[in-house]
Each structure stands twice: as structure tokens, then as C-alpha cells.
Amino acid sequence: MQDNVQTEVLAWRSQLRKGTLELAVLLALRKQRCYGLQLVDLLNAANLGISEGSIYPLLARLRAEKKVQTEWVDSGVGHAHKYYELTAHGQEVLAAMLVAWDEFSRAFDGLTAKN
């Protein structure tokens, strides 16, 4: 029984993580430009549990939606890195997402306080 609960919660956490991954990536890029591996390490350091293979298709989508732009930079380590940074549109979307997140979060805070 306890195992079933743990399995359900794990699946739910996975859905939560997937649903908020875009917000997490945009937030990570708000202060500085990053390349893919930096983003993976940054998000995993925040305990978001991102698998390495999932970040690149997501970044490709954000680029197609013009939320980020890219630049190849020779970092002096023998190979170049592809850096991602927020576009003006990306910043606008992030600001709107943060407002929505804040409303959502406050609604849940109210609900948990009542119960």
C-alpha cells in the first residue's frame, strides 16, 4: 500500500516537473546566458531532476518560438558551446508566466492554510 502511494507521488512529481520545466529554463536564463549542459547542472542543483536528453529538444522548441536566441562561442576548451539567452519576447513570456505562477502559488497557499 505504502509502495503504491510512493509510486503515485513519484509519477505526480514527474508530471509537475515536466509541466514547469519551461518556466525553470526561462528563469535560469533570466540572469545569464547558458549552454545546455550548464542549464542541466543548474536545474539539477536545484533538485529539479532533469534528464540530460530532455533539455535539447525543449531548447529547440523555445528557439522556434523565439523565446531564446543562440550563439556558438569558442570557450577555449577545445570545442565551442552553444549559448542560449532570452529574447525580448522570452522575457515578456517569463514575466507573464511568473504572474500566473504567483497567482497559482497563492491560491494553493490559501488552500493549504485552510485545510
Add this chain to the structure above:
Amino acid sequence: MMLPKQAEEYLKQVRQGLASLGQDERDDIVAELRSHLLDRQAQGRANLLEGFGSAERFAASFVIQSALRSALVQGTSWALGRALFIAARDSVLVLFGLLPLLLAQFVALGFLVCAALKPFFPDQLGLWVGPHAFFIGTTSGNTPDIHQVDGWWVFPAVAVAGVLLFWLSNRLMVGLVRWRLHQSEKTGQP
């Protein structure tokens, strides 16, 4: 700097999986992946491919996304159908949505061909009715209990029905492509 043989093989398979993309896009994706693996190698990670899944699936995530976006821009039934066919590889729902829409497109084309050829074959093509029949097209002539509906309006009516069915199924294909893209956004996956 060189990667281990297994990683090089993975990159090769990813490149093969990206074959339907343009050369620049393909090179860009593979170069970025190589850069990632080289960094991990420099960090001393033993299993460089941990967390990447199969090369085929990794490549498919880019191909599906690119095909769906490009189809939305083009808007043609051919592009939409092709993109949905590619996306149907990892979604049974897309496949079940696509099949009736493709059928509707073929039926609509049939209507339009009938309407276009009606002036040349007035007795063979048209709207046929009978005790258990109601269809647009032609008959083998071996079914005496059905007859062709006469009237000048049949030709434009079939043409309009063809255009409407084609347009409607095209719009539904656009809706299906948008739905699939929306699913990607909702789950954070491509």
C-alpha cells in the same frame, strides 16, 4: 578531442535519425550534442550517454517538432498529413485522428474529380440514389435499381461538397497539429 566509440556511434545514429531535417539544422544539433558529451568526458563521467535514451527517440523529438511547426506554416494538406504521419510514430491518438481525416481528404478529392469530369461524362458520373444507395461517383452499370439524379444543380453541388469537405478536413488537421504541439508544451517534452 575524440569521444569513445559508443558515443561516436550514438552521434552517428542521431544524425541518421535527423535525415529529414536540413543540413544546417542537423549539423547544429549533432555539434551541440557532441559538445555536451565532450564536456561530460572532461568531467570524468563514465557513462556519457546517461539520460539521453535511444538515439532514434532523441532524434525523433526534433524531427516531429520541426515537421509539425513547418506544416503549420505551410498549411497544405500534404504538409499537415506528412507531419501528422511522422508524429503518429509516438502517439496512437494522433494516428486515430489522422486516418479519418486522410479518408475525408481522399473523398473530397473524389468529389472534385467527379465535378470536373461531369460535363464530359454526364451519364456515367453524378449523384446516384436507390433503395439502399446514395453516393457521388460512378457505377458499374450492373445495378438496375439505382438511378442518377438529374438536374443542373448536381455539378455545382458536388463541387461545393468537395471543397467544403476538403477545407473542413484540412482545418481539422491543423487543429490536430496544434493539439500535438500543445501536448508538447504541457508536458515539457517535444
